[in-house]
Amino acid sequence: MKIPIINSKRQYETIAAKAESAVLDVMRSGSYILGANNKEFEKEMCNYLGCSHTVALNSGTDALHLALRALNIGEGDEVISTAFTFVATSESIGIVGAKPVFVDIDPDTFNLDAEKIEAAITPKTKAIIPVHLYGQPCDMDKIMEIAKRHNLYVIEDACQAIGAEYKGRKVGTIGDIGCFSFYPTKNLGTMGDGGLLSTNSEEIKDRVIALRNHGGAVRYHHDEIGVNSRLDEIQAAILRVKLPYIDSWNKSRRDHAAYYNELFASCDLIKTPKELNDTYCVYHQYTIKVPMRDEVHKMLSEMGIGAMIYYPIPLHLQKVHEKYNFKEGMLPNTEKNTKLVLSIPMFAEITKEEQQEVAKCVIECVTKLAGKQTVIA
Ligand SMILES: *Cc1c(COP(=O)(O)O)cnc(C)c1O
Helix, strand or coil: CCECCCCHHHHHHHHHHHHHHHHHHHHHHCCCECCHHHHHHHHHHHHHHCCCEEEEECCHHHHHHHHHHHCCCCCCCEEEEECCCCCHHHHHHHHCCCEEEEECECCCCCCECHHHCHHHCCCCEEEEECECHHHCCCCHHHHHHHHHHHCCEEEEECCCCCCCEECCEECCCCCCEEEEECCCCCCCCCCCCCEEEEECCHHHHHHHHHHCECCCCECCECCCCCCECCCEHHHHHHHHHHHHHHHHHHHHHHHHHHHHHHHHCCCCCCECCCCCCCEECCCCCEEEECCCHHHHHHHHHHCCECCECCCCCCHHHCHHHHHHCCCCCCCHHHHHHHCCEEEECCCCCCCHHHHHHHHHHHHHHHHHHCCCCCCCC
16 A cells, blocks of 8 residues: 555545635636735634734745844844754745854754753844744743843744644744745645745734835835745635634644554654643654664655655755854754654545554564664664
8 A cells, every 4th residue: 555645635635626616716806916815814814823913925934034034133143943944944044144053952842942042042143933843832931931031033933833732822923923834735735835924013014014025015115125925816715715624634633643653652663752741733744763764764665655754954964054064963962863753644634544554564664674773762
């Protein structure tokens, strides 16, 4: 049985009639950019997240970099974040000309280790970007407390975590700004690119509205260099069809995660994901740690199981940041865990039979290789 890491077609089939009719309505309306669907989607997202303002954008990457622009962060500034994430997080820091300062992760959650943030703060530090990786909320109380004490902004990278909660609050609404992505494979994915920024500040909202449309709130009046980062109406219409389902899709992911935990319970070579107390993790990925990860990955591919490594190279060791001369060894938990993590098939529509097959194959690979190495971090 071939099982992909995500099956987007299966989800499409569940909403096809509604999505096709919504797209047809946009095509027939003649209004394709910044129209009614954008306005309504922004309102619906405010409602969903429980925040005052949202601005729809072309991608999660744009949400991150326009967040930094809106806070006037740029050349000469430092931004603290994690190297255990998708490149867009630190890329956005680079886009505005600021320097990424990486702090190590907590190996249980793969998220920023809040205890290590303070040591990285300098007079140049302007903001912290915690990433709710794999849909798992960061320890926001500690991060907010440190930010407050040092007068720093907090920009939450919630691109993988729509609907996740920390102590009853949706992630992306706890810091000054939240950033979301609607890339097709995200928990709320559209059929192209899309993103959104959330905030409770009217000032930030107004600035981002101007920045996304060539730096001017009034047509043909440009106050600063902006970008073209609008969400098109077709994508907004599709997202409006899908948004009412996100909670039930996330709930399914959580049920699937619990079932995987059960299936792996008998195999102590496999380390299953941990959740922080009082959080609601939305399992964008279900990520295990296994010994001899690369060999397991290869064997699973040969068996038709779509496992993936998110992410094989930590950001401080990427060529894009070579000018900072970050050294191997500076983030031991990040470096160690990049070599252990393996994400296995996870999507709302996966069946119990498919999960059983995945688990059977993973356990078979891991135990077959176990003779060579049995300790797992
Ligand atoms: C997907 C993702 C982004 C970027 O989103 P795009 O919409 O693809 O630009 C940023 N950060 C993280 C953690 C992501 O997973």
